[in-house]
Amino acid sequence: MKVGTHIAAGACSGVGTALLLKSPMLGTLLLLLGGMVGALLPDIDHPQSWLGRRMRLISIPISMIFGHRGITHSLIALAGVFYLSVMCLSAESRYFGMWMPLALGLCVGYASHIVGDWLTPSGVPLLWPIKHRFRAPVTFFNGKFIEKIMMTGLWFGAGFLMAKSTGSF
Numbered sequence: 026m027k028v029g030t031h032i033a034a035g036a037c038s039g040v041g042t043a044l045l046l047k048s049p050m051l052g053t054l055l056l057l058l059g060g061m062v063g064a065l066l067p068d069i070d071h072p073q074s075w076l077g078r079r080m081r082l083i084s085i086p087i088s089m090i091f092g093h094r095g096i097t098h099s100l101i102a103l104a105g106v107f108y109l110s111v112m113c114l115s116a117e118s119r120y121f122g123m124w125m126p127l128a129l130g131l132c133v134g135y136a137s138h139i140v141g142d143w144l145t146p147s148g149v150p151l152l153w154p155i156k157h158r159f160r161a162p163v164t165f166f167n168g169k170f171i172e173k174i175m176m177t178g179l180w181f182g183a184g185f186l187m188a189k190s191t192g193s194f
């Protein structure tokens with residue numbers, strides 16, 4: 026799955042969560058930001074990914090130890106991101122409530138990445154260290170034309186949800 030599609034899915038997830046929680050404007054923006062950033066994180070395990078090229082010092086060792094679509098594409102990593110986000114925020118408990126939407130956004134964005142890759146033929150090792158890769162019964166994200174359509178749809182979806190959550194209509 027391409028980086029643009031992951032970011033669009035992360036945006037959709039973040040704003041969708043804001044809508045579900047009836048989040049105020051600041052919370053919605055933090056969820057949106059968190060969703061887009063969180064959607065980039067799992068591919069830190071690939072030095073040629075968008076994030077990997079920018080953070081080679083972290084990406085190369087993770088890639089060498091775990092390989093691409095290893096631990097970072099598992100439920101254990103998702104739980105770890107949630108735990109670390111909450112721990113970082115609770116260390117600054119004065120800001121805990123204010124920044125919580127950002128932590129939540131990171132988690133839903135991260136989860137959206139795993140779901141997105143689950144929809145590809147390569148699948149994801151959800152139960153890492155068990156190496157079995159889970160994939161959707163119907164996989165269709167393979168970097169071709171349909172992915173461009175999906176990415177456009179996801180951006181429209183994120184825009185629609187944003188308008189809905191801010192009460193624009």
Ligand SMILES: [Zn+2]
Pocket residue numbers: 067068094098138142
């Ligand atoms: Zn990935």
